[in-house]
Amino acid sequence: MSKLIAIIDYRAGNIKSVENALKICGAKPIIATKPLHLKNSAGIILPGVGAFKDGMKNLEKRKLIKEIKSQIFKGKPFLGICLGFQLLFSYSEEHGRVKGLDILKGGVKKFKVNLKIPHMGWNTVKLKMTNEKLKMPMFDGISDNAFFYFVHSYYAKPSEKNVVAGMTNYGINFCSAISKQNIWGVQFHPEKSGKNGLKILRNFIKKCL
């Protein structure tokens, strides 16, 4: 199997940092703009920042939605980052109600807290499983309440509680990481979270091989 990891380019922000981070972790990133790129990879990363609606529109324009779903259902390792994590859910309340990829049940909601928005900076992730034996592979080698870099104004609320891998507090407790079989998702930016973030990417690469 190839070691190629596809980073989906759907014009939703900076993919350069994800590419750089994967390289330093020893993977071979390819920038995926077509369904074929996803087929030929060992794993898929959906990064992204910006608006949910535009994100879905651009995925549609590049005809990537069907292939993303098909690859996920076939069991290919998948990592959603920030907007790419939110897009996995059924819908977002951004601009009324926008349909998402609907791979995970639940919605994306705006922060209604008396704090600064965006939630920007370093915050901790409380792991759901701290017992080393039960710890999710995503957080292998990462301690409980480790710091990660966040920047977002919306948060995901999964309907299936058993997919939650980590929680973060910003006025409210929200789900900052999910893990469901081959599907991983993180609200924070592992590519911008120093050593902890690179460790998560390494864990993902390991899963892809």
Added chain:
Amino acid sequence: MLVKRIIPCLDVKEGRVVKGINFLNLKDAGDPAESARIYSEEGADEIVFLDITASFEKRKTMIDVVRRTARNVFIPLTVGGGIRKLSDIRELLNAGADKVSINTAAVENPSFVKEASRKFGTQCIVVAIDAKKTGKKKWEVYTYGGRKSTGIDAIRWAKTVEKLGAGEILLTSMDKDGTKNGYDIELTKAISTLVKIPVIASGGAGKISHIYDVFKKGKADAALAASIFHYGIYSIKKVKEYLQKKGIPVRN
């Protein structure tokens, strides 16, 4: 819990650091990429490059600096200085910058902030405000690296840039910048408590206690400093240990 950020700032001229940092383990103190890497390892929460290259032609060197830095630095990188067009932003982001800081172009053409945040997302648009005190609780906005007065009220301008779609404000007190006498607490507090977006305080850091004050009294979300880190007076680690001890949450 979201913690306060410590951000070292490097002035870069024609691809070289102006005030080189004073570390023993630094091979080339003049290389911004190398300095940024060291700061990141030391525990900096973000890095800011300020391009002070005067000539337009030589600005391109910054793209290369950003590209080299982004290969080895995995914390957010902001680049400011001379950004005037959407294509300037695109080039920097494509090279690996995470945010850009806009100052003069924002004042001269406020719709630029709007267009930029719409195009690239509010999270990567930082508006830099250089403010000079003019009276009791009054500050004026300056542009062109502090050379040109604008007559614009800094408080009102902060509110405006928030509405235009800035994701963050980098607030520099011109009265305090370079003095090492501490940040302008009053200015920082006035703006940080007014806007709903994060505020990075800048200008005046000379001692650890200044950073504590700007968080505690100035209500800043992040503190930017240059010389106290560059000259190795305090390491970022030391600053964070101090803040932690005094009850300011930081990333350790």
